Amino acid sequence: MTDDVTDVTDLYQEFGDDRLPPGQRETTEFPVLSKSGTPDWDLDTWEFTVTGAVEEELTFSWEEFRDLPSDRQRQDFHCVTGWSKFDCEFVGVSFPELAERAGVHDEACHVLFSALDGYTTDLPLEDCLREEVLFAWAFDGEDLPADHGGPLRVVTPHKYAYKGAKWVDGVEFLTEPELGYWERRGYSETANPWEEERYS
Numbered sequence: 001m002t003d004d005v006t007d008v009t010d011l012y013q014e015f016g017d018d019r020l021p022p023g024q025r026e027t028t029e030f031p032v033l034s035k036s037g038t039p040d041w042d043l044d045t046w047e048f049t050v051t052g053a054v055e056e057e058l059t060f061s062w063e064e065f066r067d068l069p070s071d072r073q074r075q076d077f078h079c080v081t082g083w084s085k086f087d088c089e090f091v092g093v094s095f096p097e098l099a100e101r102a103g104v105h106d107e108a109c110h111v112l113f114s115a116l117d118g119y120t121t122d123l124p125l126e127d128c129l130r131e132e133v134l135f136a137w138a139f140d141g142e143d144l145p146a147d148h149g150g151p152l153r154v155v156t157p158h159k160y161a162y163k164g165a166k167w168v169d170g171v172e173f174l175t176e177p178e179l180g181y182w183e184r185r186g187y188s189e190t191a192n193p194w195e196e197e198r199y200s
Ligand SMILES: Nc1nc2c(c(=O)[nH]1)N[C@H]1C(S)=C(S)[C@@H](COP(=O)(O)O)O[C@H]1N2
Pocket: 030, 031, 032, 033, 034, 035, 036, 079, 080, 115, 116, 117, 119, 147, 148, 149, 161, 162, 163, 164, 165, 166, 167, 168
């Protein structure tokens, strides 16, 4: 892994004029939002799976996952409840890196992320195949804190943060959309903060 930081905080230029999306306020706090508290996990038995419409389904132990090529990025974080946190430094494996290893079938169009607390969230495949979608294990130079999703979480700086599953343990490539936890409760499928896609 390199110590260089890739700065992706300018990705907003693809979506809008302002780094701070409409209706958001900037905070330096990092609030914790979890549907049901922090689950237990044990790195000795922790497993991560890649399933569904792929050439090869994959399973990783914690050690195997940590051996994958990783990237260090500076990103912004936008919560649908109205706060944004700038300049978060995450280290992890990019979604395209993982997708390439599995070999995604042409019919795959959506992705469902699952997590140790039973949380799920889905995104269109094209929204996942971006270098800034990371499976991250470090935040601001430390191991990712458990309440923020450690040992491993997804970050989606181009989307509201509910698209980033904390305690992620699986990715399923889907040939048709399948709604996740908040999407079933009326939140947006695509969740673009610069279009204020909060609800469906
Ligand atoms: N597994 C899991 N991931 C989750 C959630 C959750 O409840 N469980 N909450 C989501 C929501 S609604 C938000 S805003 C972010 C919050 O991340 P944070 O607690 O690190 O701020 O995590 C998302 N990922």
